[in-house]
Amino acid sequence: MLRSIKLKIVAVALVTILMTFFAQGTLAFYSTTGKATNVVTSGEIQFIIHETTDQGTVFPEEGAYIVPGDVVSKEVTIENTCTHPFYLRVKVVYGVNAQELSAEDCFKLNINETHWEYYEGWYYYKGILTPGETTPYVFSHVEIVGDKVDNSYIGKTLSLTVSAHAVQSEHNPITDGKTYTASGWPME
Amino acid sequence: MHDFILLLCFSLPTMAKEGTVTYAGDSGEFIFTPGSSQSPTDLFPEFKDVMPGDTLVQKIKVKNAASKEVKVKIYLRALGAQADSQDFLSQLGLKVRTASNNTMAYMFDAAASETAQLSDWVCLGTLYSGGVVNLEVLLEVPVTLGNEYSGQTGYLDWDFKVEEFPVEDDDPVPPTGDSFNRPLWITVLAGAGIVLILLFILRRRREAA
Numbered sequence: 001m002l003r004s005i006k007l008k009i010v011a012v013a014l015v016t017i018l019m020t021f022f023a024q025g026t027l028a029f030y031s032t033t034g035k036a037t038n039v040v041t042s043g044e045i046q047f048i049i050h051e052t053t054d055q056g057t058v059f060p061e062e063g064a065y066i067v068p069g070d071v072v073s074k075e076v077t078i079e080n081t082c083t084h085p086f087y088l089r090v091k092v093v094y095g096v097n098a099q100e101l102s103a104e105d106c107f108k109l110n111i112n113e114t115h116w117e118y119y120e121g122w123y124y125y126k127g128i129l130t131p132g133e134t135t136p137y138v139f140s141h142v143e144i145v146g147d148k149v150d151n152s153y154i155g156k157t158l159s160l161t162v163s164a165h166a167v168q169s170e171h172n173p174i175t176d177g178k179t180y181t182a183s184g185w186p187m188e
Numbered sequence: 189m190h191d192f193i194l195l196l197c198f199s200l201p202t203m204a205k206e207g208t209v210t211y212a213g214d215s216g217e218f219i220f221t222p223g224s225s226q227s228p229t230d231l232f233p234e235f236k237d238v239m240p241g242d243t244l245v246q247k248i249k250v251k252n253a254a255s256k257e258v259k260v261k262i263y264l265r266a267l268g269a270q271a272d273s274q275d276f277l278s279q280l281g282l283k284v285r286t287a288s289n290n291t292m293a294y295m296f297d298a299a300a301s302e303t304a305q306l307s308d309w310v311c312l313g314t315l316y317s318g319g320v321v322n323l324e325v326l327l328e329v330p331v332t333l334g335n336e337y338s339g340q341t342g343y344l345d346w347d348f349k350v351e352e353f354p355v356e357d358d359d360p361v362p363p364t365g366d367s368f369n370r371p372l373w374i375t376v377l378a379g380a381g382i383v384l385i386l387l388f389i390l391r392r393r394r395e396a397a
Binding site: 084 | 277
């Protein structure tokens, strides 16, 4: 009798051990999770407009005193300060601090037509400006037109503002080498 | 000498930066590399400074570095863009697939801000010790992306999950790179042993004679 009970206990123990063994084969040991925060950043187009004199110094912010017929040294170049190449265009806007006067035709610029092309109010750089590169000058001298600037301009301030737009050249083909045919030029 | 140096310089390839996800085993943490200044767990080094019109590929290796006694199932799910990145990332297209089979459909194909087909866990595969799953992530930046999205940073979260299982007897043996030819070497050893015994017997006979 006692021997029979012992045998049963051994049998049950064996079955239990076998069940445990097979159960381990179907259950996962461990489970764990981890989070990756992935980042996408977009590039940007950046440039600096440099205004220098023929002495290599920065053109003074306060401007220069002029008289009719003066030729002022003011060399304008643009430097690509981002990591992307781009097309470039420049506009020169004239102004005077007197409503009754006009600044049009008061200035005469020696535009560098070798590298800049005029089209509908803008001077377009003929090439692609690569990262770190600086353009050849847009103009280097400004002549104050004596026939236009008469005594009525005495004591007034004439201004000449250079503004520039750039648009990426990557994935942006142009037609016939004309950079003004590029897509994406900002609206004025 | 100068020519040689020049040639060497030209032959240096531009290496694509790879993301890696490593599971070290024993329910430890995942290790994500390479990370970035914006996020230590960033897997997208190739998706920086993107421009309109770009189509970029990011390769990601998912590795099982656990011990040989276990195999793991690795799962992936997308949590989508973080709240402040929704607008920017909704402009970009993202595709994800395993790179082992080029004919396989993308397991994710939607705007980068969405969770889409990866809303629930998707099993990337069962990996034995040393096993790897290669993922390919494709980012498409529309050429029409406006100036208002320049200089933006977008964050999107992915969850990885691992389940460890014991390796069973009927599991396939993963290739180990060990090309040891056991029958050949046993035959050579047996032959050498027989020759040695024969030489010993011959020597004893000569000595006896």
